[in-house]
Amino acid sequence: MEWLEIYTRSRCPLVFGQLLTRVGGGFYQISPSECSGWTPKQLYLPSSNVLVTRFLGAAGGIGQVTDFLPVTSINSKAAGSISDELLRQTLQVNDKAQEKLLPGIKARAKGWPWLVRKVEAVRGSVKFRLRCQPAFDYGRMSHRIEEGETTKSFISDDMTLELSAHPLSLGGGTKEVEWKVVDEQITYPETGQTVQLPMLEGSFELGEHQAIIFLLRQPLDEEEPCPSAETLQHLLHETNDYWHRWLSNCTYRGRWREMVNRSALVLKLMTFAPTGAIIAAPTTSLPETLGGEKNWDYRFTWIRDAAFTVYAFLRIGLKEEAADFMTWIEHRCREIADPDPAGLRLMYDIRGFHPTVKVDAVGGDESILAGELTLEHWTGYKDSRPVRIGNLAAFQHQLDIYGELLDAIYLCDKWVRPISYDFWKIIRDRIIPHVLRRWNDPDHGIWEGRGPPEHHVYSKVMAWVALDRAIRLSQKRSLPGLIPTWTTARDAIYTSVMDGGYNDTLGVFTQYYGGPTLDASNLIMPLVFFLPPDDPRFLRTLERTLLPPKLGGLTVNHLVFRFNRQADDLEGTFTICSFWLVEALARAGKRNPKFLAESRLLFEDIIGxxxxxxxxxxxxxxxxxxxxxxxxxxxxxSLISAAFNLDRTLG
Incomplete structure (x- = not known):
C-alpha cells in the first residue's frame, strides 16, 4: 500500500505516499516472506469495494490479503439517533466492552477512519512479512513507535496511528506475530532536512484455517479499546453487504453492466460522506507525461467534475449521492457575498473551504488551497517532478462551471427533489447575474491553461447551458425569474458561438474564438443540447475529430487527444474525450448507422x-x-454516460 490519506482534523491527512517518491514516502506492505515463487493476483469482490490480493505459490500454497475500509448500515444514520441496542446487534460486542466501545463507535457513525487487512492461508502453510512505515506530513515530520500490550503506536506531533493484530480462529487455532522495530533516519539531499521514520516489521506463519486481522486506525482517545477479531470479521461481512445493498439501487441493466457498476463504485469512493463533496481524484502529481511537469493536485472538489458526477449517478438511478452533493453545493452558493464579483469558487477542499474562507473558527487548519507548494524532497512518480500540494487553478476564472452546475441542479429538480424557493433565489439573484456579467469575458477554459485567458468555445457553450437551464427551471416550476433578459442573453451567447467559435476555413468549431486549434471538448455540444447531433457544423467537427493527428484530427487507435498538439508533445490521450466521442457518435448514430457502429467499436476498445x-x-x-x-x-x-446513451441508441 503506497497511498493513503485519513481525513480528520489533523493538519496533513497523508499517511502513506511512497507512490510519489523513492525515499521517505511511507508504505504498508503485507506479502509472503519469500517474494520469489509467488504469483500475485488481485480483484475486487463482486459488486463491492472490498479488495482481495491472492498469492499463488509455486509449491501449491495460497496466501490471501483482504483489504477494506469499514462501512456498515449504521454509517448513513445520524449519530444521535443510533441506539446502543442497534450498535450491539450490528457489531456483536459483549456487555463488558460495550461501556467503552459504544461511545467511540457512535462518534464514527458517519465514517470509520480504519484500514482493516485480513491475512489468511487459503491452502497450505504460508510465511508472511508485514512492514509498516508511515510518512506524516509528506515525510517531513518525525515519528516514534511505542509498543503497548495489544497495539503498536506511530506517534508524531500531528497524528497518532495504532496498529493492532487480531488472530482469528477459523478452526485451525491461532498464531501470533513476532514484532521488531527498525530505526531509520533519512536526510533529504534536496532540503538537508533529517527526519526519524522508524519502521515496524512483523513476521508470522499461517496454516490452513488460520488468519490474522490487522487494524490500522487513528484512535479517538486513549481509553478507546481495540475491537475483537470477531468484531472485525463481522465488519468485513457488513462492509461487503453494504456495497451490495448500495449497488442494488443502480438501475443500469445494459450490455456493459460490470464496467458501469465498477465505475459507480469508484465514484462512490470519491464522495466524502460527512459533507457530500465529490473529489476529482484521490491522488496528486501523477504525471500526464512521464518526466514532464504537468503534475497536478486533484484531491479537491471541482464544481465541474462533481456536477458531471451527479449527472452520472442520476443516469443510473443513484439519487442519494446526487441529493447529498446538492446540499453541499447549496451551502457553497449561500456563501457567495451579494454582490460578489468572484461568484462561485471554481474548487473547494472536501470540507467546503476555499482560500478566501476563514476556517480557524471551526477548528480546522488553513485550507490547502491557499497556494501551490512543491515538495522538493520527493522524487516524484518514476522520477517525474515536481510533486505539488494545492492547485493554483483555484484562482482562475473558468466560466463553464455555471453551466455544469445549473445542468446538475436542473436534473436533480427533475429526478430527485424540486428545487426549494430559497435555493432558487440564490440562483436567480447571485449565480445568473454573475453569468450575465462575465459570459463575454475570456477565461482559462476547461483545460485550465496557465497562459493568457481566451474566449473558449466550451466555456461559452456552458454559459448558454446555465441560462437555458435557469429558464427551464423557472418555467417548469413557475418560479419568478427575468425570463426575457435571460433569453436575450442566451440567444446572444448562441450567436456568439456560431459566429466566433466556428472556423469557416477549417470547417470546424475551434478551441477559442479566432483560433486554429481543434478541441475535443466541443464534442459536448449535442450532449448538452446546444446543437442537434446531426447539425452540419457539428458533423464536420465530429468527422475532423475522427481523423488521425497527422491529418488534422485528434483520434489515434480509437483514443482521443484533447486538442491539436505539437509533434514532440508526449501527453497522452484524454479518456473523457474518448468517451465524449463515443457518446457524440451514438447520438449522431440515431440517423446514421455508420456512426452508431463506430461508436460501439470505439467504446468496447476503450474499456479494454x-x-x-x-x-x-x-x-x-x-x-x-x-x-x-x-x-x-x-x-x-464519462464511461457511465457513454454506456447509458450507447445502450439506449442500440436498443
Missing part, C-alpha cells in the same frame, strides 16, 4: 485499457499505459 481492477486514470499513454491522477472521476463518469 482499464487496469486489472477495471479502473482508469486521467489519460492513456501512447504505449497504452495509465497517465495522470488515478483513479479519475472524469473518466469513470
Amino acid at each position: 485499457y482499464a487496469n486489472h481492477l477495471g479502473l482508469f486514470s486521467e489519460e492513456i499513454g501512447l504505449d497504452g499505459s495509465a497517465l495522470g491522477n488515478f483513479p479519475q472521476a472524469f473518466t469513470h463518469l
Whole structure:
C-alpha cells in the first residue's frame, strides 16, 4: 500500500505516499516472506469495494490479503439517533466492552477512519512479512513507535496511528506475530532536512484455517479499546453487504453492466460522506507525461467534475449521492457575498473551504488551497517532478462551471427533489447575474491553461447551458425569474458561438474564438443540447475529430487527444474525450448507422485499457499505459454516460 490519506482534523491527512517518491514516502506492505515463487493476483469482490490480493505459490500454497475500509448500515444514520441496542446487534460486542466501545463507535457513525487487512492461508502453510512505515506530513515530520500490550503506536506531533493484530480462529487455532522495530533516519539531499521514520516489521506463519486481522486506525482517545477479531470479521461481512445493498439501487441493466457498476463504485469512493463533496481524484502529481511537469493536485472538489458526477449517478438511478452533493453545493452558493464579483469558487477542499474562507473558527487548519507548494524532497512518480500540494487553478476564472452546475441542479429538480424557493433565489439573484456579467469575458477554459485567458468555445457553450437551464427551471416550476433578459442573453451567447467559435476555413468549431486549434471538448455540444447531433457544423467537427493527428484530427487507435498538439508533445490521450466521442457518435448514430457502429467499436476498445481492477486514470499513454491522477472521476463518469446513451441508441 503506497497511498493513503485519513481525513480528520489533523493538519496533513497523508499517511502513506511512497507512490510519489523513492525515499521517505511511507508504505504498508503485507506479502509472503519469500517474494520469489509467488504469483500475485488481485480483484475486487463482486459488486463491492472490498479488495482481495491472492498469492499463488509455486509449491501449491495460497496466501490471501483482504483489504477494506469499514462501512456498515449504521454509517448513513445520524449519530444521535443510533441506539446502543442497534450498535450491539450490528457489531456483536459483549456487555463488558460495550461501556467503552459504544461511545467511540457512535462518534464514527458517519465514517470509520480504519484500514482493516485480513491475512489468511487459503491452502497450505504460508510465511508472511508485514512492514509498516508511515510518512506524516509528506515525510517531513518525525515519528516514534511505542509498543503497548495489544497495539503498536506511530506517534508524531500531528497524528497518532495504532496498529493492532487480531488472530482469528477459523478452526485451525491461532498464531501470533513476532514484532521488531527498525530505526531509520533519512536526510533529504534536496532540503538537508533529517527526519526519524522508524519502521515496524512483523513476521508470522499461517496454516490452513488460520488468519490474522490487522487494524490500522487513528484512535479517538486513549481509553478507546481495540475491537475483537470477531468484531472485525463481522465488519468485513457488513462492509461487503453494504456495497451490495448500495449497488442494488443502480438501475443500469445494459450490455456493459460490470464496467458501469465498477465505475459507480469508484465514484462512490470519491464522495466524502460527512459533507457530500465529490473529489476529482484521490491522488496528486501523477504525471500526464512521464518526466514532464504537468503534475497536478486533484484531491479537491471541482464544481465541474462533481456536477458531471451527479449527472452520472442520476443516469443510473443513484439519487442519494446526487441529493447529498446538492446540499453541499447549496451551502457553497449561500456563501457567495451579494454582490460578489468572484461568484462561485471554481474548487473547494472536501470540507467546503476555499482560500478566501476563514476556517480557524471551526477548528480546522488553513485550507490547502491557499497556494501551490512543491515538495522538493520527493522524487516524484518514476522520477517525474515536481510533486505539488494545492492547485493554483483555484484562482482562475473558468466560466463553464455555471453551466455544469445549473445542468446538475436542473436534473436533480427533475429526478430527485424540486428545487426549494430559497435555493432558487440564490440562483436567480447571485449565480445568473454573475453569468450575465462575465459570459463575454475570456477565461482559462476547461483545460485550465496557465497562459493568457481566451474566449473558449466550451466555456461559452456552458454559459448558454446555465441560462437555458435557469429558464427551464423557472418555467417548469413557475418560479419568478427575468425570463426575457435571460433569453436575450442566451440567444446572444448562441450567436456568439456560431459566429466566433466556428472556423469557416477549417470547417470546424475551434478551441477559442479566432483560433486554429481543434478541441475535443466541443464534442459536448449535442450532449448538452446546444446543437442537434446531426447539425452540419457539428458533423464536420465530429468527422475532423475522427481523423488521425497527422491529418488534422485528434483520434489515434480509437483514443482521443484533447486538442491539436505539437509533434514532440508526449501527453497522452484524454479518456473523457474518448468517451465524449463515443457518446457524440451514438447520438449522431440515431440517423446514421455508420456512426452508431463506430461508436460501439470505439467504446468496447476503450474499456479494454482499464487496469486489472477495471479502473482508469486521467489519460492513456501512447504505449497504452495509465497517465495522470488515478483513479479519475472524469473518466469513470464519462464511461457511465457513454454506456447509458450507447445502450439506449442500440436498443
